Amino acid sequence: MRGEPPHPPAGVSYEQDGPVLRTVGQFRGLVSTPPDLGVHGAELDRLIARQRDFFAARGEAVEWKTRGHDRPADLTERLRAAGFVPEERETVLIGHAAQLAAAPVMPEGVTLRRTTADADMHRIAAMESDIWEQDWSWLGEDLIGRVSAEPDAIAVLMAEAGGEVVSAAWLVLREGTDFASLWGGSTRAQWRGRGIYRALVAARAELAVARGVTYLQVDASDDSAPILRRLGFLPVTTTTPYVWSPPEA
DSSP, X not given: OOXXXXXXXXXXXXXEETTEEEEESSXXXXXEOOSBXXXXXXXXXXXXXXXXXXXXXXXXXXXXXXXXXOBSTTHHHHHHHTTOEEOOOEEEEEEEHHHXXXXXXXXXXXXXXXXXXXXXXXXXXXXXXXXXXXXXXXXXXXXXXXXHHOGGGEEEEEEEETTEEEXXXXXXXXXXXXXXXXXXXXXXXXXXXXXXXXXXXHHHHHHHHHTTOOEEEEXXXXXXXXXXXXXXXXXXXXXXXXXXXXXXX
């Protein structure tokens, strides 16, 4: 599940630099790596610096995605030394799609539907902005680009109540693997604890099974991980984004 999908959205490109893959053209850069970079010491420092400086020249932030079992062991120490800052650590969980698939049960007054409409993607981004009290407008364009580039590889679901988006989540299939990944799931505070998140998992698992997917993978926050573990997901490692951002002008 490492690396990037084979069909990037318009305006997004991939660039290989030794063992790492750079994704360019998103709201911030992304660096993906194999489990073992195979470089050490000063050579690793130069590799990290090249990624930072590449995006610095573009005036963009960059995320270096790490896992708990990545090598060399001092990778995160060297990322910090280069100015990368860790964001919230998440737990990587794996579940059997067939065991999780079920008809979603929504609370009264809430409807669930799949969407491909640009307007809905912007509504989802606005909901995320409200929940996290940050500008998530980039998410709308990101989802629109993914749907346009590879519509069979993503399924976006949204839960609505009284004309308002109260939660949304998406399933991303990875061609050539037995896996699909679950993303999103943020829910407005007043609707939490009513089973919407669990329903979104069940609905996406049904879609995954219909596509022949065996396993579901989630990078879960501390809020989501306990719910997923109760549903039958198992933890396999952790993941932490290390982010470098340009200095404030």
